[in-house]
Amino acid sequence: MFTHRKSATIHRRRLPLAAASLAAGALTFTAANCGSPSGSAPVPVPAATGDPVSAQTTALGTILVDGQGRTIYQFANDRNNLSNCAAACVIDWPYVPAPDSLPKSSPGVTGKVGSTTRADGHRQLTVAGHPLYVFVGDSTPGQTNGQGINLDGGIWTVVSPAGAPLANPSPAGAATQDTVAPGY
Missing domain, CATH: 1.20.5 (Single alpha-helices involved in coiled-coils or other helix-helix interfaces)
Incomplete structure (x- = not known):
């Protein structure tokens, strides 16, 4: 029993x-x-183009991505081609390195592509004077986990093809996107 x-x-x-x-x-x-709302097409994942920067469609709309298809961000505390993300900040937000020879144009990018020299002597890619970064929290192309994060003393936002930060990005296929005043 x-x-x-x-x-x-x-x-x-x-x-x-x-x-x-x-x-x-x-x-x-x-x-x-x-993955996508009923009746809508799935949002494309940005492709690795090898270009230092390109504009591609993501879940947040058309934004800048690096050559591996990873989302590019801006730091609100950066000013006039000057990066204010150093030391521990760069661990979470690696800067996008500038190539030795800047491209004359980049696919879909309407802002001026340039570079700035960081305090450590390395060159960082810029668009419309904004230093560019990727986020360690984005492990695959198409992820936008850094959007709107307030970290390291400022807000991080995805970047429009013109180089302006997108405060309220529109979903892919939407007609408009709200931009943040550049603060310059």
């Missing part, structure tokens, strides 16, 4: 665990299949 109680106890413990596993699996399946 003792064996019977033990197996009944084990059976009762397994049943809620199995139900919880099934529910978690269904939730995962549902979330994985809900």
